[in-house]
Amino acid sequence: MTEGTAAAPHTATHTVLVVEDEPTINRAVTDRLRAEGFTVHQAFDGPAAVAAFEEHDPDAVLLDVMLPGFDGLEVCRRIQAVRPVPVLMLTARDEETDVLVGLGVGADDYVTKPFSMREVVARLRALLRRVERAQELARTSTRLDLAGLVVDPAARRVSIDGGDVHLTPLEFDLLCALAAAPGTVRSREDLMREVWGWGDAAGTRTLDSHVKALRAKIGADRVRTVHGVGYALEVGR
DSSP states (O other): OBOOOOOOOOOOOOOOEEEEEEEEHHHHHHHHHTTTOOOEEEEHHHHHHHHHHHHHHOOOOEEEOOSSSSSSHHHHHHHHHHOOOOOOEEEEEOOHHHHHHHHHHOOOOOESSSSSHHHHHHHHHHHHHHHHHHHHHHHHHHOETTTEEETTTTTTTTEETTEEEEEHHHHHHHHHHHTOOOOOOEEEEHHHIIIISSSTTHHHHHHHHHHHHHHHHHOOGGGHHHHHHEEEEOSSO
């Protein structure tokens, strides 16, 4: 873990649950987030993480993959079953399969150890902004029917030919960003900015992983890759 330059404290009132079994890392992340103005609760194993989530009802969770009791993937499954919540995975593993499993159980993003505190704070804030944008989208967007693919932002519901499709919160937001301009190529940078809140191309591997997961659920032929540019949602099949 590497240190970033400390930022001036903010007056944010968001509550964050930090789940990490290594005390030094847990304490360092907790101290930095508190300095940034967050209310922070800690857990050091899987069962304690689920209990702390139910007790404190956090706005976001920073979640290590490798935990005693049961691992972070199982924690993510259990807390997402209670209610959708932004989850930033902290992992020493960077294999695509591990990333896809994490995203598939409801994680939104991940950082690989060693990480900088600045990156963790920036990604956490981006996830929280995404939740706010999703709420605004639900209030202002209309239901879309694209060749049997129905996207209902208000209900946060997706169906294909009448059958419901279960998407994670971030998969749904990515689909909405693509569905807003069907057939139009959206650049990777634009999608990262709109869906994740990043102002540059940082974290585009996360985007690629989510696109792969989205294709597995709505059909690979519905999302077209334009190499070197980005992605487009195909209207016809």
